[in-house]
Amino acid sequence: MTVMISQLFLQHYWWIIVSLLASFLVFLMFVQGGQSMIYSLPQNNLQKTMIVNSLGRKWEFTFTTLVTFGGAFFASFPLFYATSFGGAYWVWIAILFSFTIQAIAYEFRSKPNNVFGQKTFDLFLFLNGSLGPFLIGVAVATFFTGAMFSLNLMNQVHWATPWYGLEALLNVQNLALGFAVLFLARINGLLYIINTVDDEALIKRSIKGLFTNSIPFMIFFLFFVIFLLISKGFAADPITGTITIEKFKYLNNLIQMPVVLVLFLTGVVGVLYGIGITVIRKSFSGIWFSGAGTVLSVFSLFLIAGFNGTSFYPSLYDLQSSLTIRNASSSLFTLKTMMYVSFIIPFVIAYIWYAWKAINNNKITEEEMKSEEHKY
């Protein structure tokens, strides 16, 4: 019995770690959000260079968080990794493709003799910036809306549609979260640019951009949340593991886990406050409130997806194949070993913070862009 409790604790522990990684990933997608505006936000080439260099100094954090998110999911919940990646093939491949073209675009875009020209690499940045957050939002939405798969006796996945994941794009709730994540990334991108670039005209345009992006964000986000709260959910019996449909499951989760509800509401308020102080008080610190709000909101969404006896990856094709943090997890030994490894995370966060500050101490200026040797 002790073993069971320990494993259950570790399953929850690792769901929290994975959720935190996902939350930070969504926050760090301010890089993608900024990229999605490289055609619309700057008024001249110099402004574009400043934007690209501001975002470009952080792209590796987003990228690394995505990779670590994948690795942590693989290690702690390998059945999800095998099921979703091996089944929803096209969605994940599209996400990967968009990140692949990003990785080289920054380094190559302004280098002479890059063969394809700066326009191509800027297009890569735009594509990654638009598709990356949108598709990740759609993929995460399937944690609530479900996917079309079944597992056999040996836990091998069979995907029940020939679209291998693209069918998720036909669900309005998935689309709503996809667009909400995209517009949130754009809002955070604008706030980050305001925080790091010293150019009055660009800041003015960024503040204006906050209006145009906040409205669609609120519409899509509210649409998704309202749908989520009134929809049925996938409950897992804590003893037998049997999956059943439960009315208002996610609303119940929020009510039954009031701490998560508080986190969620604090997160939403944080995002709105970050936008508000930037627009009203012309503050440069909006990104920190909005960023913290993003982390809290996404974190709490993940918690209601996986905690409180909920299937975090429901199967619409074969209900009993649905994945929970119990049936999809690694063994007790592995979860415990990795828990020891995870103790190093605060140290990692500390040095990231230190290095981040060291680079961001001075804002990006026109002069720097003209004199800096290593620039994007």
Place this chain on the structure above:
Amino acid sequence: MIENVDLSLVDWSRAQFALTAMYHWLFVPLTLGLSFMLAIMETIYVRTGKEEWKRITRFWMTLFGINFAIGIATGIILEFEFGTNWSNYSWFVGDIFGTPLAVEGILAFFLEATFVAVMFFGWNKVSKKFHLVSTWLVAIGANLSALWILVANAWMQKPVGMIFNPDTARNEMVNFWAILFNQVAVDKFLHTISSGFLLASMFVLGISAWFLIRKREDLLAKRSILIAGVFGLLSSLMVAFTGDASARTVSKVQPVKFASMEALYEGKNNAGLIVFGVLKDSEKKIGKKIVKEFAFKIEIPGLLSVLTGGDKDAYIQGLADHLSGNEKLGIISVPEKMQSGKFARDVLTSYKRARLINDTARIEAIKGVFKDKDFHDKYFRYFGYASIDKPEDVIPDVTISFYSFHLMVVLGFLFILIFSAALYLLFRGTISDKKWFLWIALLSIPLPYIASELGWLLTEMGRQPWIIQDMMTVSQAVSQISTGSVITTFILFAVLFTGLLISEISIMVKQIKTVPKR
């Protein structure tokens, strides 16, 4: 030619993974080695305060940056392809394989990503010492990344530290240290990183040689040659040493791969080492596979026995010993292993059926079987053989294994000569005059890339048909998606990677030609 191509799902999935891995490996070794060379160069700059060393460091750092980005781009695909294309494998071993990947992300990738930004953009923003520490941390982070993925790969060559759980139908980790200090992992890590150091040294040496040929940047070139020569010579000696250790380990843990590397069909005492050989088809066949024989060979008698077994009378196992078994050596034949594997699979299926109908008595009885050491040693260790169709299927492609191994070894010795010569000529002060050598150094840049790719070709192709040695075949491991989907993504990635490679080379050449002004 086309009629020989098997257009099945598993082949396309393998092709896609091979494509991604081989492209990825074009960029990673340079990152592994050049990062340390940058750290050494910058250390000299900080210690001496000479601006020329800063300039040298920054020049190579620019090339590092171009290469680094494309390495990352191809790397992300690899990580996720374990799930997208090998989902059955991901579940079967995720409990073990996922851990090194997660540790890699937490420990190594963040270290690399965080400090690479300081390294590129921090020259005028942080202190000299903080910058230097950042450069060292990038080098350490990059090489730590290699450690964890190589530990995972080594486990596929020699699975250790796990137990099979019939309830979850997967292997589960029981000893993390056994996985980390797996002999294959130790050999592989040392051999791989030293080959990366070697490749980077050749890259620096070759480009510096070009400057001397063009009578440009004399100081930058000679100082770079000094670093590359010393680092390269030490690395190439380490590559030879660790390569020898790796081969000996392979002979113990993957004897079929070893026999294929040596094209040794019949085992023998006093086995000779083939220094040079050309293979041809013989009249003989094993099943449908044609046996290869030497059309020509230069052999040192007894040396293979000496190197592998310690004396010239040591018996080196051939492929026949494994196919038909060898009672004297205690080797079980492949048909027997296939029977044992099928029995183990039947027991597992019975267990699953008992679970389905909740037959408690039967569940407990079979659980007991799985805990029995005898069952594990006699049957379950051959689980993968249950899906082998014909005994000869366990023989990898002998031609590929033989040539990739031998060409890699020949190149390895050539590198020792080149680095020794570079240092000799540099210290004599005549390197600028020896145009023939400078051209050799320049034209040798691709050779470590070729050697490195050959090494992976041998590692992975030489293990076929297994994805996990003796435990799971590639056909069992593949994701059940449509072949058309995989073909489409294969083409997409092939076009993208090729385009990026062309762009990278073009940018590099331009950057080399336009060394930043003093």
